[in-house]
Amino acid sequence: MGPDTDPLPVVVVGAGPVGMAVALGLAQRGIRVTVLEAADTVSFGSRAICISRHSLEVAHRLGFGEAVEETALPWLGGRSYFREAEVISFRMPMAEHDVRAPMVNIGQSELEQIMVDRILADPLVTLAWRAEVVGFHDDGSVVEVGVSTVEGLRTLRARWLVATDGGRSRMRELAGLSLEGTSYEGRYVIADIHWPSDLPVERRVWFDPPTNPGSTVLMHRQPHDIWRVDYQIDPRADVDAELQEDRIREQIAQHLDWLGNDVPWTLEWHGLYMAHARALDDFVHGRVIFAGDAAHLVPIFGVRGLNSGLEDAETLAWMLAAVIDDRAEPALLQAYAVERRSAWEQNVSNAAKSTRIMTPGTQGYVDTREAILRLSAAYPAFGFLINPRQSSATHAHTSMLTWHADTQARGTLPGDPVPDWRVVGEDGSATTLNVLRGNGFGLLAFGFDDSMYAAVTAGAERLAKELAPEPTQLVLVNGTATPIGHPMIVDEQLQWALGARDGEVFVVRPDGLLLARLVDPTDLDQVSDSIRSGQAPEGGRMAPEWPDTTPPADRHLEHLWLSLSDAIDRVDQQDREGMLTRLAFLLGSLVPVNRFASALGSAVELGKDDRLDSVHAATEQGYPGGEAR
Incomplete structure (x- = not known):
């Protein structure tokens, strides 16, 4: 871990995916990082399994995306059932220009091993196993960290300490901080089973199946014939008894038998989960910065936890690197804190709705969930309420770093994520927008002619010098300019999708968020000052919160x-x-008598279980497991 007396640039506490992503992002920018992990190996079991399209972009920028995609299973949607009747089939957006699937499945332990392999190949990262933090002191310029190791107690000194040690964060406890928010009552047993099956890769949920009456069961396929099975347990149940392996095998066997399974399977791992929507008030405390589950918790439904943590890591890496390299004041880290807490609020806004469907915590939500499920069998419009609202990239509209757009701007606004996009390079080869713009700041110049090109080139060169060593790449999109040493894209659909006007320059941050839309290329001279101060210029129109x-x-x-x-x-x-x-x-008095009578009749009929059976038969969807009964 290096000499105890030498101040290290950064110490990261916790070698989960978020901590390792922070380390890789900093090392990519030439900064040495020491990662401390109390355990002696990567985690075991699937834990977080769903990686979003945006997180795959993060993984590629950090150098391990290709390894993830070689193993992970892509998927596009899923199905939900009420007892035996399918009540919703959803598909996530997937267009021809999208570079990656909207979601892939890979167990967290396998993801962590991929990241460990990447870290071990990086000379700027030191990974120390069995190194548990037992105390720290921040004197305002250096953080002293007490570490229990196999060789005894050590004291490290670091300029910055990043806490990514999970939901039960020891660093949070040592700092005297606590998460505030909501904890939900529903408890789920989560398990990995090895089950050779040719069922498709999709999210499957059963509400009130005969194998778990009144509760839910979820299934996700993972690589290597591993399936993740989550099932809700009765709130009155003895948790210790429910976590006995024989009991777990019995519960899963009942469900697989109900699906018509006759293939042997084995239980590989299990755990217990409760949904939380809790966060720190501030993620930055002096020279100690919190990220991932150490900073915030979101319900598992919608798979936002790990994906949000990877966003934390990438944003923190480029901002902290700028502060360490004296390209920015520490005030820039307040932008990190504001942005990522806002991201937590965005995630909770959606995840809380999914949680009220998956684990309704009050009688009102229990009653309305059953009503929605029964109605959805006959009225598909109600299926929207069951939609799991899968994770998507969050925005930074309210960040003090985000520039305001002019009043004419439409489409992608400052603070929005700029997605990767399949394009054709000037040599005719297939590539992507992210490949062309690189891993640093990207400048997308739309519809420029030769006279405008000279001005934007000069501004880009000045900005590149001021932001170095963070790379800056100018990319021309459409227009008539003859580029010299800069990539060019001809893609009218891309420009239309982003809402960009000819003559505009989009400034894209290293983490893929749009920092600014500039109608005057000379405004590029203000970008480095904005980053240094952590504050955008005044004026313009802020995107909706x-x-x-x-x-x-x-x-x-x-x-x-x-x-x-x-x-x-x-x-x-x-x-x-x-x-x-x-x-x-009251409602009946507002509609014609015949419409009220029709609605009343449907409400009565859909309350009958035999009516559900007939709806199920009429859909001709087959048995909920995908096989004919």
Whole structure:
């Protein structure tokens, strides 16, 4: 771990995916990093298994994306069932220009091993196993860290300490900090089984199946014939008894038998999960910076935990590197804190809705979930409420670092992620936008002619000198300029999708977020000052804090669901039936008699279990496991 008296540039506590991503991002920028891990090996079991498209972009920028994609299983969507009836089949966006699948499955332990292999090949990263932090002191210029090792107690001195030691963070405890927010009551047994099966790679959820009445079961396929099985346990159950391996095997066997399975399988790993939506108020405390689960927790539903943590890591790496290299003031790290807490709020906003469907915590949400599931079997529009709202890249609209756009700007706005895009290079070869713009700051100049090209080239060269060693790459998109040493893309669809106007320059951050849209290339001279101070120039129009792209009809159904659930919970338990009767009268008075009669008839019929059976048969979807019964 180096001489105890030498101040290290950065010490990272925790060698999970987030900590290793921070280390790789810093090393990529020439900064030495020491990573301390209390365990003696990577984690065991699948844990976090779903990696989003944006996280794959992060992995490629950090140098291990290709290894992940060689192993991981891509998937596009999934199915949800109420008992035996399929109530929703969803597909995530996947267009011809998309470079990667919207989601891939790979167990966290396998992901960690890929990252460890990448770290061991990097001379700037030192990874120390069985090194547990037992205390620290931040004097304002250096952090002293007490570390228990196999050789005894050591004291390290570091300029910066990054805490990525997970949801039960020892660093958070030593700092006297606690997460604030909500913890949900539902508990899930999570298990890995080895089960050779040719079922497709997709998310499958069963609500109220006969194998787990009143609760849910989820299944995800992983590489190497490993399947992740999650099932909710009764809140009154003895947790210790439910975690006995014989009990877990019994529960999983019941479900697989119900699916018509006759293939032998084995239990490989198991654990227990509860949903939390909790975070620190501030992620930066002096020279100690928190990231990943050490800083925030989000419910597992929608797979936002690890994906959000990788976003934390990439953003922190380039910002902290700028501070260490004296290209930015420490104030830049406040932009990290603001952005990533806002990202947690964005994730929780969606994940909390998914959690209310997966583990409804009150009687109101229990009642409305069953109603939604029954209605969805006959009225597909209600299936939107069951949609798991899978993880997507978060924005930084409210960051003090994000420039405001002019009032004419449309499409991708400052703070939005700029997705990778399949393009054709000037030599006719297939490539991608991210490959051309590189891993540093990307400058996308749209519709430039030769006279404009000279101005943007001069500005890009000045900016590159000021931001070095962080790379800066100018890319021309469309236009008539003759580039000299700069890549050029001819792709009108890309420019239209981004909403870029001829003569604009998009400044893309190393983490793929749009920093600024410049209508005057000379404004490039302000970019380095903005990064140094951690503050964008004043003026222009800020993007909406919470852009809502939900279609109005779906938004209306969501409002009905949330309002009705809360109303049921507000009234006295003895008056719930009366309140719903009064509500039916009030709503019935607002619609024609024939429409009310039709809705009333459907509500009655869908309350009958034999009606669900007939709906299931009519769909001709077959048995919920994909086989004919």
